[in-house]
Amino acid sequence: MNPGTKTLSLILLLLFFSCENIKEEKSTANELKEDLKEIPFNSKMWKERIEDTYPHRARMYREVLYSDSVRTLSKQEVLNMLGKPDKEENNHCYYLIDRTGIGSWTLNQKSMVIKFKADDSVEWIKMYE
Structure with a gap:
């Protein structure tokens, strides 16, 4: 050969x-x-992490994303409810929802982003894909 x-x-x-x-x-x-049938939001389940994934977030993020009551919370109250964000930068908190990849290579990632105003109130909540 x-x-x-x-x-x-x-x-x-x-x-x-x-x-x-x-x-x-x-x-x-x-x-x-x-x-991925939606389930009611549960703070303890939201924070549960297995290796680099959050197994319940994809089933409950919509309740946070579209909640008017979350938008009335202060930054500290949001952090108490959702836990430490996966990334925090310029008054934006990023919470990983779902990630697909090959090994350590990320092919697709979905995160929920919460932007806070200077007074620590919620300005907006959006999905980042």
Whole structure:
């Protein structure tokens, strides 16, 4: 077997195994999305973290996102309710909702962002995808 054939065979094997890995992650993600029936907001469940994921947020974020009562809370009250954000920058708090990826590579990420005014009241709540 010449070196060019060996290289091509190796590339084809790598592509095959990479595609299998992507298929597995996609099917797992699809299965999870099918099971995403909304549940009432629960602060303890919202804060629950398993490795780098939050297993319940995707099923309850809408209740926070569209809540008029959350918009009346102060920043400290929001932090007490939702816990420490995954990222905080320029009066914006980012809460990871869902992430799909291959290993450490992120392909798609959904986060809920809460922007606070200078007086620590909620200015807006939006989804970032």
